[in-house]
Each structure stands twice: as structure tokens, then as C-alpha cells.
Amino acid sequence: MTGLAITTHGLVHLYRSDGHDVAALSGIGIAIRPGELVGLLGPSGAGKSTLLQLCGGLIQPSAGRLRIGDHDVAKMTGPELDNMRAGDVGIVIQGAGRNLVPYLTPEDNVRFAQRAAQRATPRSARRALKHAARAGQPGNPAGLSGDWAELGPNRWRELPTPLEVLDLVGLADHARTPLGRLTPGQVQLAAVAVGIATFPGLLLADEPTSQLDHRARDEVIEAIRTVNAQTQMTVLLITHDPDVAAVLPRTITIRDGRIASEGRSGEEFAVVATDGSLPLPPHVADLLPPGTLLRVTTVDNEVRLTPVDENEDPS
Numbered sequence: 001m002t003g004l005a006i007t008t009h010g011l012v013h014l015y016r017s018d019g020h021d022v023a024a025l026s027g028i029g030i031a032i033r034p035g036e037l038v039g040l041l042g043p044s045g046a047g048k049s050t051l052l053q054l055c056g057g058l059i060q061p062s063a064g065r066l067r068i069g070d071h072d073v074a075k076m077t078g079p080e081l082d083n084m085r086a087g088d089v090g091i092v093i094q095g096a097g098r099n100l101v102p103y104l105t106p107e108d109n110v111r112f113a114q115r116a117a118q119r120a121t122p123r124s125a126r127r128a129l130k131h132a133a134r135a136g137q138p139g140n141p142a143g144l145s146g147d148w149a150e151l152g153p154n155r156w157r158e159l160p161t162p163l164e165v166l167d168l169v170g171l172a173d174h175a176r177t178p179l180g181r182l183t184p185g186q187v188q189l190a191a192v193a194v195g196i197a198t199f200p201g202l203l204l205a206d207e208p209t210s211q212l213d214h215r216a217r218d219e220v221i222e223a224i225r226t227v228n229a230q231t232q233m234t235v236l237l238i239t240h241d242p243d244v245a246a247v248l249p250r251t252i253t254i255r256d257g258r259i260a261s262e263g264r265s266g267e268e269f270a271v272v273a274t275d276g277s278l279p280l281p282p283h284v285a286d287l288l289p290p291g292t293l294l295r296v297t298t299v300d301n302e303v304r305l306t307p308v309d310e311n312e313d314p315s
């Protein structure tokens with residue numbers, strides 16, 4: 001399996017509301033490498049869900065570039081976006097139960113998700129892909145044309161069995177337990193299993209640990225970490241929980257539709273944007289009212305920002 005990279009440049013998304021535009025994202029530049037596990041943080045209304053929906057091809061950018069692996073999301077047609085979602089991107093929406101068919105067991109839910117993805121693939125292409133996967137041939141040996149020649153590397157293999165998927169998230173023992181008899185944490189694990197049912201190159205999860213107690217939360221995060229480590233699937237998840245953010249290798253904080261900061265293993269960093277601007281971390285911004293003049297100096301490898309005294313002549 002190959003994880004998919006996410007790259008955005010000047011990514012803008014506007015919603016039309018009551019006759020005027022609301023800018024949910026105002027120029028986001030991100031590079032996420034294949035196989036990374038990244039948390040998306042930020043206050044309510046910052047633009048996190050919008051970014052997740054864009055990465056999942058559920059909506060398209062108003063401006064700027066967004067690439068998911070080889071997919072150029074802004075330029076894709078509706079059927080191409082459907083294909084991307086069917087095989088290359090798994091999405092776990094907020095509210096575990098909303099990802100599941102309530103009267104099916106976890107095993108049948110995973111099987112259902114796999115069949116739904118297969119139905120989105122024409123039979124002729126499916127036969128050719130299966131043939132190529134058996135022969136272990138890379139590239140496009142079946143001579144597929146058009147959209148199907150563009151499919152990501154994850155289409156060139158057989159799907160895992162539902163039990164293999166459930167085993168990966170630690171739910172194999174409850175494969176045939178009715179959903180109503182599972183704990184909230186186990187229901188969320190089933191939702192994650194459905195999200196990774198086709199072993200996509202990218203898993204997107206919107207607050208997968210909200211409304212869980214600490215023990216269930218930790219189990220769900222551990223399952224996602226296991227999926228990421230064992231399959232190299234790229235994972236992007238939204239969280240409001242500082243304890244979850246603290247155990248993720250990388251976090252990106254969004255504020256007012258822009259990147260505010262990035263975290264690496266719990267340490268917070270300011271990030272220089274592609275246009276050279278530098279959003280100040282909130283604790284520094286609190287000390288510097290808008291309009292404050294800063295003298296920028298470099299000493300050896302250090303860059304210093306020194307507020308200029310109001311009475312001092314800055315020239």
C-alpha cells in the first residue's frame with residue numbers, strides 16, 4: 001500500500017450564504033507526505049471541516065491548488081471525484097453511527113463498504129485490475145485508458161477481507177456482534193474500520209474521539225496509529241482534544257481560514273507562509289496589538305522581533 005501525499009497552495013474556499021460569500025479558507029499552503037499522521041486543530045469555525053471535505057473531494061476549491069496523490073482536485077469532474085472517494089480516500093464523518101448501517105454487524109458493515117466501492121468501478125476495469133494485481137504488475141499493464149488509467153496504486157491489489165480490516169482496528173472479536181451491543185468506543189472502531197474498508201491511501205476522520213470517555217478515546221487513537229504504522233496510510237484527523245493532539249507526531253492549527261501554527265510531538269512552532277508572512281502564535285499576538293512596529297534583526301542563526309518603543313523614532 002502507498003499513502004497519498006496532500007499538497008495545497010493558496011487554497012481558498014468560499015461558501016455563498018444569504019447572498020454574500022463567507023471565506024472558510026483564505027490561502028492555505030500545506031505539504032503532507034505519504035504515510036504521515038496529522039491532526040487538524042483550531043477553534044470552532046476556523047475551517048477544519050472545510051479542509052477535510054476538500055481533501056475528500058466532497059467539495060472543490062474556490063481558488064488555489066489541491067493535490068491528493070496524483071489527483072488535481074480543483075480540475076476533477078464529478079465522476080472522477082466519485083472514483084477517488086471509492087478507492088483512494090476513506091472518510092469517517094463526525095458521529096460514529098452515521099458511518100454505519102445500524103442493522104448490520106461490524107463485519108457486514110465493512111463488506112458493505114467494500115462492495116459499494118467496487119460498484120463504483122466498472123466491471124471491465126475491475127477485471128483488468130484484478131488480472132494485473134495477480135500478475136504483480138506495476139503501472140498500467142492492462143492498457144486501461146481514460147480515468148481508469150489514472151487510478152492510484154491502491155487499485156492494483158486485492159481488497160483485504162472484512163476480518164483483516166477489523167483485526168487491524170482491534171475489533172475482530174466483535175465482528176458479528178450487533179452494533180447495539182457494542183460500547184461507544186467499539187462503535188467508533190467499527191466506523192474507522194468502514195473508513196479503511198478498501199485500504200485507501202488516505203484516511204480522513206472528523207473528530208473520531210469526541211463524546212468518548214478517556215479509555216475509549218485512547219483505544220480509538222491507538223487503533224488509528226496502528227492503521228497508520230502498519231499500512232503507511234496517510235491520516236488527517238480533526239480533534240479538539242489537547243490530550244489527543246499531544247500524542248500526534250504532527251499537528252496543524254487553523255485559525256480564521258489560515259495556518260496559525262504547527263506542532264511536532266507536542267511542541268508548537270510558527271510557520272512561514274508561502275507569501276512570506278508569519279502568523280504570530282496567540283501568546284505572542286496577545287502582547288503585540290495590531291499596528292505594532294517590530295524591528296527584525298538577525299544575529300547568527302537567530303531572527304529577533306523587537307517591538308519599537310512608541311516614543312522612539314523607528315527610522
Ligand SMILES: Nc1ncnc2c1ncn2[C@@H]1O[C@H](COP(=O)(O)OP(=O)(O)OP(=O)(O)O)[C@@H](O)[C@H]1O
Pocket residue numbers: 015016017022023024042043044045046047048049050051
Ligand atoms: N455550508 C456552509 N454554508 C455557509 N457557510 C459555511 C458552511 N459550512 C461552513 N461555513 C462557514 O465556514 C467557516 C468554516 O467552517 P468549518 O465548518 O469548516 O469550521 P470548523 O473549524 O470545522 O468548525 P467546527 O469545529 O465548529 O466544526 C465558518 O464561518 C462556517 O460558518
